[in-house]
Amino acid sequence: MFLYILLTALVGNIHTAYFPADSDYNSCYGDTEQTCEDGWTLLIRPQGGWCIKYYIATITRANAETACKTENATLSGIQYPSEITTIVNLYTAVNTVTSGSRVWIGAYRTPACLTSFLTTTCNATNSFYWTDNFTTGTAGFVWTTGNPNNNDSLNRRAPVVSLVIIDAGLDDVPDITTGNKGYICGKQAT
């Protein structure tokens, strides 16, 4: 009888070890099973899956951030240059590209560089930070020629960042609606 009980316990443990419940399986292999809601595009990043969506609008950066929040998201940063290509493709699939077409992304000028033009102290990779609390590194800071310059055509300071679609690069700009053709929200994959 004792042997029977021992065997039963052993077999039970083996069963548990080799045939885990679905939730255990997903927690082990979650990185390969992450998904986005319908209409969102999955980006694979070292820190996990990130879902982005392009919204058509002509609004300020501040209002775009508020709009993303209503989708339980935030303005998205850019982890890799390839993500700029993805965003450009999302844009061109649904909207017309003109020379001034821009979309808001999740980057903001650092307080230390808030009043500085491009210098060795405030340069193209350290003058801004990602605001989405998920994007890391500086590889995504792919600037258009002459930027960041903390300036626009009317000599206004430029604390925020838009992606210029036709140039597939970033420009630091004031928080105004000129040229804005929408925004990119991001949220973690589930």
Ligand SMILES: [Ca+2]
């Ligand atoms: Ca600029």
